[in-house]
Amino acid sequence: MTEKEYLTALSTFTMFGPARTKLLLKYFQSAKKIWNLSLSDLREIGIKQETGEKFIKHRDSFNIQDYLSRLERLSIKVVTIFDEDYPENLKDLSDAPHVLYILGKFKNTDTNAIAIVGSRMMTSYGREVAKKFAGELASFGVTIVSGLALGIDAEAQRAALSVGGRTIAVLASGLDIISPLTNKNLALEFIKNNGALISEQPLGHQPFPSDFAVRNRLISGLSKAVIVVEGRMKSGTFYTVNAAAEQGRTVFAVPGPITSPTSEAPNYLIQNGSKLVTSSKDILDELHLQFKVDKEAVKKVMPSDATEAKFLEILEREPIHLDELVRISGGKTSEVSARLTIMEMKGMVRNMGKGVYKKV
Structure with a gap:
């Protein structure tokens, strides 16, 4: 097995998250050494008995060649943090995943990405705003990032695809498990139409509630900025916003009716220092994103x-x-x-x- 294959194998034991994997690699300098540790070795470096036993059991029953063959059949690519084609925007994250699973592919232009997030229970206003921003930004060469969730996420990504733009969905599950299932057809559109699905979770992983919060750091991490369209005060939107703040990403918020519960989050963010945004041009100017697209390319995107x-x-x-x-x-x-x-x-x-x- 190669070092990359050992690292891929390690990624299938989800109790070793990015932080622990980072420490283990720093100490042992090799994924192969980590994979072959004994229970006593694991205990010596502070791994709990129960976790160590689960790791040994997982390792002894895991067949890397079968796993790699399955990835190949599904056309899923594995990219590690040590590979040249690892997403540039994620490299500076302190908790960047060491292994990513990708269906589709990343492009150099994906460094100019913006996340659009919001409520699953969107209003007609939220739908219109998500479509407006995603469609306009995608038409101008911006990659739209979101989580394939119902509501604002899916609406923004459909809008990006509808104008021939690029979009990336970050999943909290393994790439062989589309969640929610109702968006499976949208996920298939991604692959057919210039998009990509990405996850740090291994094949077969069913998402726990906590996985969605962890996933949201990648949505913001892949992006130059995050646009909050709608959301209640107690919503998962704030996981993305908080991650964006920690990562030094710009947070934009779309103002909404003060009578609408789904506008609580963006209105609160504006009150507390996030940038109010009403047009795509405002966003591009604020981020100093300059996309030099030749006329023929633009016509191809927006006939x-x-x-x-x-x-x-x-x-x-x-x-x-x-x-x-x-x-x-x-x-x-x-x-x-x-x-x-x-x-x-x-x-x-x-x-x-x-x-x-x-x-x-």
């Missing part, structure tokens, strides 16, 4: 259509206010505004301020 052509025809005559464009086009204000933002990102129009747009 020109009759709506864009109509807007350009109207703007050909003279600069025009958003409200007037809504009246002439017959569209909804939110939809027209979102389309203008995308067209601005593509260099077609320019926002001259106070809601007035002109053709470039």
Whole structure:
């Protein structure tokens, strides 16, 4: 067995988390040595008797070749923290997983990633906001990261896929167990359409409630920033927010109605120093993300259509206010505004301020 295979084998014993694995590797300098430790060796370095016994039992019954064959059949790639293709944004985390399981693949551009998170019980407002931000950011080359959970997570990732963008889902389960099952079809879309699924959990791992909080640190860790769309005060959203703060990631929050329970979290975050955000351009400017995408590539991501052509025809005559464009086009204000933002990102129009747009 290679050192990478021993490290992969170690990852299947989930009682050795990132922190303990890091200490063991620092002490023994070899995954092979750790894998072959006796119970007395484990006890000498402070491992509890029960944990040590469980490890020995797991090791003696584990067949690495069968496990590797199963990974290959499922097209799941193993990447260790010592590999060149380990995600760049995770390398600086103190609790970075030593082994990642990936279905799909990472790209160099995934360093420019933003997480969009929020309530599973989203409102129509939350759905609209998630679609707006995810669609616009993905159209401009940003990778959208989330957890494939019901609600805001899934809505954001569908929006990214719908415009041909990239999205990464971080699971709390093994990659052979899609949770929730209702999002299995969405997970399949990821693989077919330029996305990736990632987990630090081994095959066959059914998620415990605590695994979701642990998973959330990877959602923020993979990202330059986190956008909180909706969430109650007592929700898992704060696990992601707290992890982002510890990792030095920027936290954005979308303001919501003060009468809506699902806006409690973002409104609280804004009150306590998170950055209020109302447009994708605000996010890109704040993070100083500059994506130089050639025109052909942009057209491939966001094909020109009759709506864009109509807007350009109207703007050909003279600069025009958003409200007037809504009246002439017959569209909804939110939809027209979102389309203008995308067209601005593509260099077609320019926002001259106070809601007035002109053709470039």
